[in-house]
Amino acid sequence: MDFFSTLPLELMAASVAKTLFLVFLVVLPLVSYTVYAERRVSALIQDRLGPNRTGFPTSLLGFQKDLQLFLGGLGQPVADAMKFMLKEEFTPGHVNHFYFWLAPVLAMVPALSTLAVIPFGNFMFGHKMVVADVNVGILYVFAIASIGVYGIVIAGWASNSKYPFLGGIRASSQMISYELSLGLSAVPVLLIIGNLNLSDAIQYQVNNGWLLLPFTDGKLTAREMLLWIPLMISFVVFTISMFAETNRLPFDLPESETELVAGYHTEYSAMKFALFFLGEYAAMIAGSSLIVVLFLGGWHLPLLPINDIESSMTLSGSILGLVHITTFFAKVACILIFFIWVRWTLPRFRFDQLMKLGWLYLFEIALVNIFITAGILAATK
Amino acid sequence: MAYTVRRPNLTFWEKLYIPNIIAGLLITLKHLKKMLNGETKVIMQYPEEKWDSQLPEYYRGAPTLVKDDHDRERCVSCQLCEFICPPRAITITPGELTSESKFAKVEKAPKEFLIDMTRCIYCGLCEEVCPEQAIYLRKDYAITGENRAEMVHDKVKLYELGGVMHGLVHKWNPDK
Amino acid sequence: MSPILFWILTILMLSFGASVVINRNPVASALSLVASFLCLASLFVGLDAFFIGVIQVLVYAGAVMVLFLFIIMLLDLKAENRRHFNKGALAGGALVTVGFVSQFLRVLESFKAGSKPFPALGAARIEDVRSVGNALFTDFTLPFQVVGVLVLVATIGVIVLSRRELK
Ligand code: SF4
Numbered sequence: 001m002d003f004f005s006t007l008p009l010e011l012m013a014a015s016v017a018k019t020l021f022l023v024f025l026v027v028l029p030l031v032s033y034t035v036y037a038e039r040r041v042s043a044l045i046q047d048r049l050g051p052n053r054t055g056f057p058t059s060l061l062g063f064q065k066d067l068q069l070f071l072g073g074l075g076q077p078v079a080d081a082m083k084f085m086l087k088e089e090f091t092p093g094h095v096n097h098f099y100f101w102l103a104p105v106l107a108m109v110p111a112l113s114t115l116a117v118i119p120f121g122n123f124m125f126g127h128k129m130v131v132a133d134v135n136v137g138i139l140y141v142f143a144i145a146s147i148g149v150y151g152i153v154i155a156g157w158a159s160n161s162k163y164p165f166l167g168g169i170r171a172s173s174q175m176i177s178y179e180l181s182l183g184l185s186a187v188p189v190l191l192i193i194g195n196l197n198l199s200d201a202i203q204y205q206v207n208n209g210w211l212l213l214p215f216t217d218g219k220l221t222a223r224e225m226l227l228w229i230p231l232m233i234s235f236v237v238f239t240i241s242m243f244a245e246t247n248r249l250p251f252d253l254p255e256s257e258t259e260l261v262a263g264y265h266t267e268y269s270a271m272k273f274a275l276f277f278l279g280e281y282a283a284m285i286a287g288s289s290l291i292v293v294l295f296l297g298g299w300h301l302p303l304l305p306i307n308d309i310e311s312s313m314t315l316s317g318s319i320l321g322l323v324h325i326t327t328f329f330a331k332v333a334c335i336l337i338f339f340i341w342v343r344w345t346l347p348r349f350r351f352d353q354l355m356k357l358g359w360l361y362l363f364e365i366a367l368v369n370i371f372i373t374a375g376i377l378a379a380t381k
Numbered sequence: 382m383a384y385t386v387r388r389p390n391l392t393f394w395e396k397l398y399i400p401n402i403i404a405g406l407l408i409t410l411k412h413l414k415k416m417l418n419g420e421t422k423v424i425m426q427y428p429e430e431k432w433d434s435q436l437p438e439y440y441r442g443a444p445t446l447v448k449d450d451h452d453r454e455r456c457v458s459c460q461l462c463e464f465i466c467p468p469r470a471i472t473i474t475p476g477e478l479t480s481e482s483k484f485a486k487v488e489k490a491p492k493e494f495l496i497d498m499t500r501c502i503y504c505g506l507c508e509e510v511c512p513e514q515a516i517y518l519r520k521d522y523a524i525t526g527e528n529r530a531e532m533v534h535d536k537v538k539l540y541e542l543g544g545v546m547h548g549l550v551h552k553w554n555p556d557k
Numbered sequence: 558m559s560p561i562l563f564w565i566l567t568i569l570m571l572s573f574g575a576s577v578v579i580n581r582n583p584v585a586s587a588l589s590l591v592a593s594f595l596c597l598a599s600l601f602v603g604l605d606a607f608f609i610g611v612i613q614v615l616v617y618a619g620a621v622m623v624l625f626l627f628i629i630m631l632l633d634l635k636a637e638n639r640r641h642f643n644k645g646a647l648a649g650g651a652l653v654t655v656g657f658v659s660q661f662l663r664v665l666e667s668f669k670a671g672s673k674p675f676p677a678l679g680a681a682r683i684e685d686v687r688s689v690g691n692a693l694f695t696d697f698t699l700p701f702q703v704v705g706v707l708v709l710v711a712t713i714g715v716i717v718l719s720r721r722e723l724k
């Protein structure tokens with residue numbers, strides 16, 4: 001029996017439905033509103049207001065002013081999207097055309113594909129809320145995320161000009177360095193859970209309390225207290241590496257607008273640029289989802305009942321399922337806000353500092369952390 | 382002379398970074414909270430309120446052509462600005478003065494003067510180089526248009542934006 | 558795995574593999590290699606070997622090839638393009654290929670067990686990560702350790718060599 005030929009049609013349809021739901025109804029809107037939140041939060045942090053007035057575009061119909069109503073700027077992502085689509089699609093003359101057009105796609109696709117294994121809810125209508133429930137879930141995420149660097153590198157190379165090129169070079173070395181600490185810092189979690197499947201990771205946290213907050217199941221054993229230390233370290237290292245993997249400030253060296261104009265996407269305009277933008281934020285969402293799944297209990301909310309495969313067919317069960325999904329994305333949104341908050345607080349690292357941090361500190365810390373965890377696990381067995 | 386900057390010796394606590402990062406996060410959080418509570422005064426809401434009256438005389442807005450006190454063109458179409466313009470935004474068609482002018486056959490004036498505002502980078506080099514003080518960067522900063530052709534300012538538009546500039550002009554000075 | 562999918566993936570993989578050799582542009586070659594790895598990984602996934610498939614992507618496509626690309630991008634590609642075919646080397650390569658393929662066919666012919674299909678596996682969800690780990694740390698501990706030492710020696714060797722070049 002194998003994977004492709006044994007998929008029943010119903011399961012296939014469910015997968016397609018889940019993918020469509022995830023990508024078009026959740027992730028893309030979430031991406032555009034993350035961009036909006038980014039602009040708004042950054043403005044508020046810097047004592048400005050930010051985009052606060054895009055409402056219904058009644059001025060297009062000849063009225064004096066746009067209709068605000070309750071929107072107060074929430075229409076901004078729509079306006080942004082329109083602008084990206086209507087702008088001139090300009091390809092500079094000196095670029096390598098094929099790769100120049102390929103790169104934005106390569107930046108976007110991996111970021112969305114990582115979401116396939118993220119369990120974003122428990123059960124709905126008798127289906128598990130994860131597109132592909134594979135037993136190597138977290139490795140899959142790392143693998144696909146590591147493919148994501150190609151978009152940036154190819155963009156930098158194909159643009160055939162100096163700033164994008166520097167951006168691409170930086171991206172490739174940065175990503176390789178931080179993948180190591182990212183992967184290693186996740187190992188303690190896997191040691192504790194004893195499985196690579198992300199749904200199982202959440203199930204473990206439902207039973208034993210979230211890994212970062214082990215008291216969420218109502219009790220705190222001595223073993224959990226001991227394990228808390230390596231898990232905290234692991235969480236910090238994982239989050240920092242995630243910042244570097246998703247090219248977020250303080251590690252946005254491939255882009256660094258103050259020194260490289262706009263880094264790898266300097267030569268891009270209109271929708272091609274927007275794809276890079278979307279890819280970056282989609283990667284951010286995937287990263288935040290992973291943090292939520294591994295450390296913050298995924299869709300689980302303490303004290304709330306949990307539905308199962310049968311009860312999810314009933315009304316109360318589906319409402320519960322919806323609550324689970326909402327919980328998950330609320331947690332993701334919190335992490336995203338944290339990403340934004342950090343971005344507008346910290347200055348950018350220098351490139352040698354970035355490499356030093358990755359190779360000399362995070363890598364070692366993550367490695368030692370594995371031994372600590374293994375020791376604790378062996379001792380308290 | 383090169384000199385070495387003495388780096389402060391950091392304590393272990395400072396070397397950890399994390400406490401300082403948290404302190405930084407708290408600072409930005411404070412600003413965010415103040416903004417949300419309305420404690421920070423928003424100085425100006427841009428399109429409705431503008432700061433135009435406060436702009437200094439030397440403000441570098443859009444490049445324009447100016448006339449002198451007697452409503453005469455200052456530009457002698459020497460094309461120096463055309464040559465110096467880094468993004469080559471300026472295109473000049475030189476022309477003669479009409480024969481009834483006292484300065485016909487002595488001075489010249491541009492027949493057409495085009496500045497492509499989609500290219501101009503507001504660097505001010507044209508103003509700097511002009512021997513006749515004919516081109517100035519004035520205070521218009523919101524140059525918009527619905528197509529490329531609209532963004533090219535011709536002579537009429539440039540004089541309209543530029544207006545009159547008082548003071549020394551060599552071009553119309555008979556004693557020169 | 559449905560045979561259609563198998564053939565599509567195989568053909569894709571092989572043609573990308575061929576384009577690694579045929580392409581004059583090193584970046585294009587490297588990317589073709591990545592694409593070929595991806596097809597190979599999908600073949601593994603089709604055979605339910607998720608772990609190997611994912612590791613294939615993670616290690617080769619995600620790390621090794623990124624490093625390759627990093628180096629290639631720093632090369633002078635124009636000089637690379639100007640290089641001509643070396644006829645002797647081409648002939649030698651062809652000779653080796655023909656020799657290898659003919660030998661391979663001969664071996665295949667005498668390998669009787671290869672001619673009948675492998676019995677189908679059970680439907681259970683295979684814990685391939687666990688079984689790989691178990692195999693490595695129980696039955697094959699010594700070879701695993703030896704490989705580890707080998708890699709360590711190689712790493713140290715590289716560091717020593719690159720150090721010397723700096724001086
Ligand atoms: S504006 Fe000044 S520099 Fe330009 S052509 Fe006229 S006189 Fe010469």
Ligand code: SF4
Pocket residue numbers: 444465466467468469470471496500501502503504505506507508518
């Ligand atoms: S301001 Fe600079 S860019 Fe603009 S027209 Fe003058 S010289 Fe050219």
